[in-house]
Amino acid sequence: MKFLVAVDGSKESTRALDHAITIADGLGASLTVVHAVEPEVYSEGGDAPITSLSEAERRLVVEAVTDAEDRAQRVLDDAEARIANAGVDVESELLYGDPMAVIPSYLERVSFEGVFVGHRGFSKRYEGLLGSVAKGLVERSPVPVTVVR
Known part of the structure; x- marks a missing residue:
C-alpha cells in the first residue's frame, strides 16, 4: 500500500x-512525497513570444530554475527525513x-491508494478557504484525496 x-x-503541508505518517505507520504503508517546481521567470519588453535568448537571459533562466530546484530539494529532504525518522518507507519525486x-x-x-495535501500552502494565486492546489487535486485526482487542516 x-x-x-x-x-x-x-x-x-507539514x-x-x-497525518500521512500516522496513517501509513498504522497500515504498514509507504509514502511518496512530491514537490512541483514551477520557477518564476519574468519577461520584460512586451507580450510577443520569445524567439531566442541571449547568453545573459539564458543564464538568468538557468539560475531561476536552479534556485527553484534547490529550494524544492530542501523541502523534499526535510520531508523524507521526517518520514524515515518515523520508521515509514519513503520515496520522493521532484x-x-x-x-x-x-x-x-x-x-x-x-x-497510489490516496493523496494527502495541506488545505493551503505557499501559493498566493488563490486566497479562498481551500488552497488552489488542494482544490485542484480534489477535482482532478484519480484516487481519494485527504485535505488536512
Missing part, C-alpha cells in the same frame, strides 16, 4: 505530512510544472 503526500514546506497539472498527471502514471 502506498500513499502520495504533496509538500511545499508550509506548516499546512500537518498533512504528519516534478516540473504547475502543481495542479503535474501532480494529477503523476497520479495517473503511478499507482
Whole structure:
C-alpha cells in the first residue's frame, strides 16, 4: 500500500505530512512525497513570444530554475527525513510544472491508494478557504484525496 503526500514546506503541508505518517505507520504503508517546481521567470519588453535568448537571459533562466530546484530539494529532504525518522518507507519525486497539472498527471502514471495535501500552502494565486492546489487535486485526482487542516 502506498500513499502520495504533496509538500511545499508550509506548516499546512507539514500537518498533512504528519497525518500521512500516522496513517501509513498504522497500515504498514509507504509514502511518496512530491514537490512541483514551477520557477518564476519574468519577461520584460512586451507580450510577443520569445524567439531566442541571449547568453545573459539564458543564464538568468538557468539560475531561476536552479534556485527553484534547490529550494524544492530542501523541502523534499526535510520531508523524507521526517518520514524515515518515523520508521515509514519513503520515496520522493521532484516534478516540473504547475502543481495542479503535474501532480494529477503523476497520479495517473503511478499507482497510489490516496493523496494527502495541506488545505493551503505557499501559493498566493488563490486566497479562498481551500488552497488552489488542494482544490485542484480534489477535482482532478484519480484516487481519494485527504485535505488536512
